[in-house]
Amino acid sequence: GDSVTQMEGPVTLSEEAFLTINCTYTATGYPSLFWYVQYPGEGLQLLLKATKADDKGSNKGFEATYRKETTSFHLEKGSVQVSDSAVYFCALKGFQKLVFGTGTRLLVSP
């Protein structure tokens, strides 16, 4: 079945450092890909999405490109802030349900 694999955390960075969180997927067909963010004690917020190969999703300085050849959707940000500290989930969606990775906790220190 469909699955998503994320790098394990926590990822610990200093403010203004470059961020990469790796995500690879296995799926039949051509899923849409998403990054969601979860702040402590809250639900999931959609961060960005891409619906087809070579699409780049971007939002709030975060970017991810849908790479069909490597089945990847890595999340990047050029300069992280303390307020970016949260858990990040990579997910894919076929027609119906979202399939999530296990999440990567990001900790950004001043």
Added chain:
Amino acid sequence: ETGVTQSPTHLIKTRGQQVTLRCSSQSGHNTVSWYQQALGQGPQFIFQYYREEENGRGNFPPRFSGLQFPNYSSELNVNALELDDSALYLCASSPWGLGYEQYFGPGTRLTVT
């Protein structure tokens, strides 16, 4: 535009009891999906409702059941609660169809003792 809302926020139940969780979908969204998120894990798909009928289910036993109402709001019912049912239950709404993103509510934290 009102987002997805869920109630209650927190709930404590005893093993063997039954619980009902509620979700109001975002305006214009006719599809509701429920997910279970155990501590430290990613959300797992429970089931989806469209046109008041269950439209797909994940690997959850029949004691997890649901309803969708004509206004697209939804309920998740869990019977015979077990300790492992302790989790954050997330509701997500979306339009019906391929490629639409799902928008999540804040969740209901269920603790079973």
